[in-house]
Amino acid sequence: MKKVYRGNIVFIKKMGELTSIKNGYLVVENGVIVSVDKVLSREYENLEIVDFGNKLIIPGFVDIHLHAPQINNLGLGADLELLDWLEKYTFPEEAKYRDLNYTEKSYSTLINKLWENGTTSSIIFGSIFKDSNILLSKMISRSGLKAYVGKVNMDKNSPDYYIEETEQSLIDTEDYINEISKLKNIRPIITPRFVPSCSKKLMYGLGELAKKYDLKIQSHLSENIGEVEWVKELHPDCENYIDVYEKYNLLRKDKVVMAHCVWSNKEEIKKLKEYNITVAHAPVSNGNLASGIAPINEFKENRVNIGLCSDLSGGHELFLGKVIKEAETFGKLKWINDKNKYNYLTTLDYFYFATKGSGKFFGNVGSLEENYDADFLVIDDSDLSDLNDRSLDERLKRFIYLGNGKNIIARYVNGIKIEKPF
Amino acid sequence: MKKVYRGNIVFIKKMGELTSIKNGYLVVENGVIVSVDKVLSREYENLEIVDFGNKLIIPGFVDIHLHAPQINNLGLGADLELLDWLEKYTFPEEAKYRDLNYTEKSYSTLINKLWENGTTSSIIFGSIFKDSNILLSKMISRSGLKAYVGKVNMDKNSPDYYIEETEQSLIDTEDYINEISKLKNIRPIITPRFVPSCSKKLMYGLGELAKKYDLKIQSHLSENIGEVEWVKELHPDCENYIDVYEKYNLLRKDKVVMAHCVWSNKEEIKKLKEYNITVAHAPVSNGNLASGIAPINEFKENRVNIGLCSDLSGGHELFLGKVIKEAETFGKLKWINDKNKYNYLTTLDYFYFATKGSGKFFGNVGSLEENYDADFLVIDDSDLSDLNDRSLDERLKRFIYLGNGKNIIARYVNGIKIEKPF
Structure with a gap:
């Protein structure tokens, strides 16, 4: 044809x-x-x-980091920082996706909005609920859009009403992977929420699953100062945040997307490059949650692969045009801040990140x-x-x-x- | 009624x-x-x-700084910094307003957009052309919206095709003031473009006109590092940028709005307070033109009056909701940068600036x-x-x-x- x-x-x-x-x-x-x-x-x-x-x-735009079960919170909660925002807005909302009726109604809205905003491919965090994630994957597949969809894993430092048992989390993940394996345009992705909410056993198990099924992996990295300090407390044996993921075999070469990387230092940048990790840059979210400005200009000079994302609902803009604009602004502000150390990038550079930069993760896309x-x-x-x-x-x-x-x-x-x- | x-x-x-x-x-x-x-x-x-x-x-939203004759450039030129942007995009466009036909077509679009975006009051920079400004004032008056409209003055450091003779600039300004004095909802405002484009004689003359007609004054202040250095070179006798305006009697107490103030230092902040100047905060523009983040958190602690503005077309967002959002983001980024020295402000604080904060300049408005x-x-x-x-x-x-x-x-x-x- x-x-x-x-x-x-x-x-x-x-x-x-x-x-x-x-x-x-x-x-x-x-x-x-x-x-x-x-x-x-x-x-x-x-x-x-x-x-x-x-x-x-x-x-088509490629949005490489967004949280599906936060769609109803779009445009709310920007007065809080990351850890408070999780407790007050995010976890209570995500917990509602135990209900498949709520899931279906909410994800209809989400998928319509992705469609409306020209996002033809996306990499998605689901909830912890297996059935809700299967439904999400089926709905996206039916829509004709493309996505990696991950079942979120979290077995510690999470509220009583939204937490998993380690073993069950791994069983559900494997079930989920098998259940959606035949869906058109949809691929599963291993999705530990972030280091603080995953036990060592869970991270190790997820690394094994990734290897067994040859899967890609997504998570969060060095988003917020408070979070980075917390990770250091939890894993005093690891020099940097990224070392925790490395230790539990969660850094598969060419197969990892990490959101934010706002506070990545020189050693962390070296590992981003070494494992050819794709950074999901989320400027709108990093502004809303007072996280800071990611060193994109420096990543670029170090040839780290960069893509853009909405980070729904830390970010409230699903139209990637607005994310491109904000990324450009953030790059300029950092350029001023760093006394012109790294050149700032232009609108077209960020348009590249929102299409081909992000799309590489999918193959010949973007x-x-x-x-x-x-x-x-x-x-x-x-x-x-x-x-x-x-x-x-x-x-x-x-x-x-x-x-x-x-x-x-x-x-x-x-x-x-x-x-x-x- | x-x-x-x-x-x-x-x-x-x-x-x-x-x-x-x-x-x-x-x-x-x-x-x-x-x-x-x-x-x-x-x-x-x-x-x-x-x-x-x-x-x-x-x-209604109150937009206290925008350039009417830049409406056709909306959303363009964000890859340039202030002084280059003026040469390449802004001056050539503004020069077209010598033509009243072009003026009428373009300002119909502008006024429709202000209406559409809920901007019920605004403070406007026109072009240097008297007749074009009179037409703009009449058109806004007819629309029913409220505005201060200023005829721009510039007699040096400007391109050959867009510059005035000093005497004529003052005569045109006085004519303009008299011509629009009876228009409903419209008030004239003295509008030296910015220090570099005004001779001492012009600034002095404008100060006299402001006094004679008891008028308010608008201009630009400490927007961009290159501009601030240039002002210092042009007026080596003045310690700070604001001192130049003070020297030529352009700081009338309670009657001045100054756009940007990104690089205002402690002494300049003291004068902003002393003369009760309203700062027109333009975060979208300050990002686009790589100007920097204005110290709004510090202004607030020093009880400086703050309003918001689009700064069309340095800023591309005429909907002040988007400017509120960007102001909030900028405040948080500065808070991180200044290691939490001044508290950051919230969405509602910036909503206040976009309504009552800006509106004070008009009286009981906002x-x-x-x-x-x-x-x-x-x-x-x-x-x-x-x-x-x-x-x-x-x-x-x-x-x-x-x-x-x-x-x-x-x-x-x-x-x-x-x-x-x-």
Whole structure:
């Protein structure tokens, strides 16, 4: 099955180089891009052309860290810091997902919002409840969007009403992995909540499961000063936060995404690079929870892989355009703070992180190059125009700064048009 | 003419104390609030009631610093710092307002956007062109919104195509003041662009005009490190940036609004307090132009009057909810940076700045207390709700974090409902 899409195609293949093709052609075969060009080569001439006119065609956004069972808390609790916020807002809400009816209603909203905001792929923390996570995975699979979905594990330092027994946590995780193994577009991911809420035995067991099923792993790292100090108290034998994950075999090379890394020092950065960990940068959340500014400029100089995320509901912006904008602002503020030590990055650099940077974790995702999954958005930015002519570069930046999900008039995943899920 | 409005009334009379009245009554007489209460007192019982049901009634937003002739640049140029941004994006655009046709088209868009975003009062920088500014003032007056509108003055360090002769600048300013003196809801304000673009003679002349007509004054102060150093070079006899304005009689007590104040030191803060200057805090702009974080927490401890602003188009967010959110984030980042020296402020504190804090400059504006101008918004936040019951406090915060102009279903200024202007 081949199809041709025509429009203004904009994407970033290599950081620092924007590809923008005015009235270009995107040819898709079996869900994969086979040609992207200014002219339509003769072999494709007889194919049906979907013509998007003056609209923009950009890669779908890839949100690599968000907490599904926090959807009802979106935009609340920004007056608290991480540990207080967990106790007061987050844990009580997540505990409600024991109820599958509540789960279904809430996740319908979540998946609609991901769709609306152009997030075609995401990496998700679920709740601790196996059945609720299975339902979430099935619902996303049915929607046509792509995701890694993890069952959260936590067996200590958690409230009585939202905690697991170690053995049961591991059994449920393995059951969950098997139950969703055949779902289209969905992959399981090992998901210890964060070091403070996992016993050594649990972390060790999760490392074993990751190895047994060859799974990827996600967690939190060095988000907040109070949290980093707490981890040090809990594991005095580990020099840095990341060493705890390393000790329990949770750092699988090329297969780990770690959210935040706000307080990662030089040694931690070295390990991020060594294990080729993808950092999920969450500036909106890091502002809301008074966590701080992650050293993204320094990560970049050290060639650490960087992606962007909403961190729902620590972050309240599911539209990654707003996250790109905030990341850019944070980078500039850090640049001032560090007395210009590392160059700050630009809008297009962060757009790269929100698409190809994040997408690498999924394979050939997040770009509109040949051999990449045909995951793209069609943008009608006519309500963002002004009295002057603007380049494609300026139109993309303006969509990022001023646009929202309402400007997205179509979403495609593997070449299939995705309709509003619920 | 008396009228009663019913709904969930939310406002801040005194910083730190939110007034929220579920199903309350707001009584307006001749454009002024005469009663706000949980019950409708007997004397008003026979009046017509406009019932907004479960909607929120909040004060109109007051945006105390924005550049009207930059409306077409909204969301562009965030990759540049202040001085480069002025040369490349700002001056060429402002120069177009010599053309009254361009002026009218562009300002129709601007005024519609202020209306859409619930900005009922604003303090505006125009261009250098007298006639264009007169047209802007007339258009805002016709819309029913309130504004201070200033003709910008600049006679040095400006491009050939956008600069004035000193004498002519002063003559045009005086003409402008007289021309708009009778317009409803509009007041002129003396507007030297900033120290580097004004000669000593021009500043002195503007100070005289301010005195002659008893006018308020607006300008920029200590926005960006490069700018502050430049001012020091230009005026080596002045210890701090603010001293230049003081020297040329441009600091009239209670009558000055200064944008940014990012790099104001202890002595400058002392003068901000001494002259009771209102600081126009512009976090979105200060991020975009890599200016830095204003010491708002410190201003607050020193009882400096603070308001919020979009700083269009250094800032790209005309919805002050987004500016409140960004101000809160900036305050937290500074708190971390300063090792918790000054407490950070909360969402409601910045909501206060965006309403009553900013509104003070206009008189009794920005609150829903008795004797205040009946400038208010009606908010339909039903699309922001979730499966849980939320308090009025949470609903207001969520409107700020997740809402936008689309949630505003009615705007009133002095008790008159304002329809879309253009």
